[in-house]
Amino acid sequence: MVVIEPEKTQMLYNHRTDWDSLREYVDEAINLKVKLKTAEDIDQALKHFTNQVQEACGRMIPVLDSSRYNTNLPLYIKDKIIEKRRLHRIWHLSRHPIDKAALNKAIQDLRNLIQTANDLNSQDQLQSLSATKVTNYSLRKCVKSYDRPQEQKLPQKNEKGSSKWARTSKDKADLITTNNNTHVYM
The missing domain is CATH 1.20.5 (Single alpha-helices involved in coiled-coils or other helix-helix interfaces)
Structure with missing residues (x-):
């Protein structure tokens, strides 16, 4: 392709x-x-x-980051995207239920095609992984990213014995300033 x-x-x-x-x-x-x-x-x-x-x-003028768009899509998916955009323009002008149904079907078909393409790409990538020096230990690097524990940032209580939690940035900043003011440094 x-x-x-x-x-x-x-x-x-x-x-x-x-x-x-x-x-x-x-x-x-x-x-x-x-x-x-x-x-x-x-x-x-x-x-x-x-x-x-x-x-x-x-x-x-900032350069737009095109990395968030998958530009390596097959031609049949790009054609479906063009078709979906055309149907969206038609529905936007007419607001007819039949046009909306056609747009929804095109959106669902496009989602399925992109999901299938992503699954095939992931499957190909996983099959190409190996633990040899020739492939720069790609299997180890892939697994290593999943081994890291997820850090959880838990909210803190506003005051000792209080049931209120500091969830917003302002509440956390206020909590830090009040904690710093209560400590006596010598």
């Missing part, structure tokens, strides 16, 4: 853009006292402005 990855285009902004800091950066970088008497002066000032905006976008 071959997965074809499209080239990612460079975006000047995204939904995480901090427009205030971008605006401040551009305001500091641009010189407003430029003589614009000839066409050549205007072209040069325009190029400088464009370069400053592009540089600001490159520095100030």
